[in-house]
Amino acid sequence: MIPLCIPEIRGNEWKYIKECLDTNWVSSAGSYVDKFEEDFLRYLNIKKAVVTVNGTAAIHLALKVLGIGEGDEVVVPSLTFISPVNAVRYVGADPVFVDVSRDTFVMDAEKIEKAITPNTKAILVVHIYGHPVDMDKIMDIAKKHNLYVIEDATESLGSLYKGKHTGTIGDVGCFSFNGNKLITTGAGGMLVTNNEEIGERVKYLSTQTKTLLDNGGFFHEEIGYNYRMPNILAAMGCAQLEKIDEYISIKRENALVYNKLLENTRGITIPAEREYARNVYWLYSIIIEDDFGITRDELINRLKERGVQTRPFFTPVHKMPPYMKCRHLDMTVTEELANKGINLPSSVGIKREEIEIICDIIKN
Ligand SMILES: Cc1ncc(COP(=O)(O)O)c(C=O)c1O
Structure with a gap:
């Protein structure tokens, strides 16, 4: 697992x-x-x-x-x-x-x-x-x-x-x-x-x-x-x-490995790092686009069957009972990402081979 x-x-x-x-x-x-x-x-x-x-x-x-x-x-x-x-x-x-x-x-x-x-x-x-x-x-x-x-x-x-x-x-x-x-x-x-x-x-x-x-x-x-x-x-x-700088560089290196293995894969959008940012990639996250072949939730299940724990993006808060009546603006992007986003394993201690296994499962 x-x-x-x-x-x-x-x-x-x-x-x-x-x-x-x-x-x-x-x-x-x-x-x-x-x-x-x-x-x-x-x-x-x-x-x-x-x-x-x-x-x-x-x-x-x-x-x-x-x-x-x-x-x-x-x-x-x-x-x-x-x-x-x-x-x-x-x-x-x-x-x-x-x-x-x-x-x-x-x-x-x-x-x-x-x-x-x-x-x-x-x-x-x-x-x-x-x-x-x-x-x-x-x-x-x-x-x-x-x-x-x-x-x-x-x-x-x-x-x-x-x-x-x-x-x-x-x-x-x-x-x-x-x-x-x-x-x-x-x-x-x-x-x-x-x-x-x-x-x-x-x-x-x-x-x-x-x-x-x-x-x-x-x-x-x-x-x-x-x-x-x-x-x-x-x-x-x-x-x-005392260990934080080491953990940050490991997380950033792991994100680069994920990026390298997943970029140019049909139907997958890798996370951005805008020019103003250093992203710590707390949870490395990708978007499963319409042309990926299966849905985000199907992918979550396939990964689960192979022992990989993932999580879908947050359910938008304005869709939850205590907040449904609150004022909100257009939520097109929020709702799209909530349906298509997935967090992949991101522990500091994850091994490179594990990232490779995860990416292989996704690509296959
Ligand atoms: C974005 C965000 N805000 C607030 C919290 C709340 O932190 P805590 O669980 O320590 O209360 C969390 C996570 O737990 C979070 O992810």
Whole structure:
């Protein structure tokens, strides 16, 4: 069986986690929490990083800290994992769905302006499968209409937009360290920002808005959240982060192997890497065109029979019951990609021979 995307654990994970267990620092007050934040912000070259219990919590806090709430609209893609859209709902705001680009699979900056109304407060971009959204265009639109920009960079950690890390360009960036992500803490997330004030407030909100009284008791000025990451998981994050550059180059090399084996195959479109981007190819993805010979779902089944795990592209969020009544623009590309896109095995540890087997099955 060749899995879709499994973690790579071959660094200091055991050592750092053992240290937490040996010293009893298992919860959120341990030193690895601060270290993971420090290491992460240095890696991304950003001013503030706050760990969270998962990526969804980071997005929830991003919306919260920017004051987005009831009556506000947030522009989002529909071709995404549902988490960022759910977070929009957690704060009581309304998602407005826009279409994506066919070559990169991510939000089409050209189509955003039509979605903006006087109620729009933010653009929530999602760099799905690893390719960066065209951020200069997004930032220009945001400036023109006075909107916040939140980047859900959970699938694009390690991808660059004009040399800058995704997640560091908008007002706030969010990451997930779920088990299938480039680096993992089992479950976990991070919010990053260049605005120190926002960073401080997110830390405060994520730790139950706890302030210490002189006598050691707790005082809470407002409603907070228990969105902290425990030290054990932060320890794992530190170990994973030490390997990130190696993992990125392996993933990019693997994408090149896939590209070489699949390009010029009738009915297959390989993923783009626009001139502004370094794509980390978190999930290497192809489009099964009409002239391929069999449908995308038939291909998924044939690969499954041969022990290859794949996944169809996301079901568009505007097609799911909680969001069917939400406003959306034309969704032609989203709906086409949702029917034709497939994620191929993309673990850091996948062997070249396994990629060759997968491509042979596809071609045959
Ligand atoms: C695009 C996207 N956003 C958000 C999340 C949520 O992250 P988490 O599972 O850590 O809450 C995920 C994946 O899990 C994701 O793929």
